Structures are given as C-alpha cells and as structure tokens.
Amino acid sequence: GAFGNKIVPTGNIYIAYEPVWAIGTGNTATPDDAESACRFVREKIAERFDAETSHKARILYGGSVNPENAEELLSQNNVDGVLVGGASLKPDAFLSIASSAIR
Numbered sequence: 001g002a003f004g005n006k007i008v009p010t011g012n013i014y015i016a017y018e019p020v021w022a023i024g025t026g027n028t029a030t031p032d033d034a035e036s037a038c039r040f041v042r043e044k045i046a047e048r049f050d051a052e053t054s055h056k057a058r059i060l061y062g063g064s065v066n067p068e069n070a071e072e073l074l075s076q077n078n079v080d081g082v083l084v085g086g087a088s089l090k091p092d093a094f095l096s097i098a099s100s101a102i103r
Contacts, residue, residue: 022063035076067096
C-alpha cells in the first residue's frame with residue numbers, strides 16, 4: 001500500500017488528500033465527502049500503525065478550497081486542515097480561509 005512496510009512513525013504525520021477530479025477544476029468535494037475520505041485515511045493509518053498514531057495524524061483536505069467552503073470543510077471531525085491552492089495567491093481570499101481555520 002501507500003505506506004509500505006518500512007515506514008515507522010517517529011514524529012508528526014501530515015497527509016494531504018485531494019481528489020484527482022478536483023485538481024485544477026474548481027470543483028470541490030462536499031463536506032460529507034471530504035469527511036468520509038479523511039476518515040478513511042485515518043482508519044488506514046490506525047490499521048497500519050495504531051490508534052494513537054491515527055489520532056495524532058493531521059489530515060488535510062485539498063481541492064478548490066476557497067473562502068466560501070473553507071469553514072464548512074474545516075468543521076468536519078476528520079478534516080484537520082486544508083491545503084489551499086489558487087486561493088493562496090489572493091491575499092484577501094487566503095486571509096478569509098486562515099480566519100476560518102482559527103475559528
């Protein structure tokens with residue numbers, strides 16, 4: 001699998017998930033779909049390592065994150081952060097997304 005057999009977690013784990021169909025399209029997953037995908041990743045980390053490692057892992061959602069959808073995406077239990085693409089090039093948009101992350 002993606003983790004291989006030689007990986008041993010020795011520090012913080014950060015994983016960014018972005019659906020292939022969302023890359024550069026302006027389309028984003030629904031908050032429920034983002035939650036489901038990030039929960040799946042967390043479950044796989046628990047299977048490969050253990051529950052504690054899975055709990056500590058930070059899972060980020062990427063895929064057309066913008067000021068309009070960031071707060072709802074970030075409110076999902078298994079979405080620990082967002083990976084911001086094009087919106088990061090617009091200072092006001094990025095500031096709005098960052099503000100959503102702080103709330």
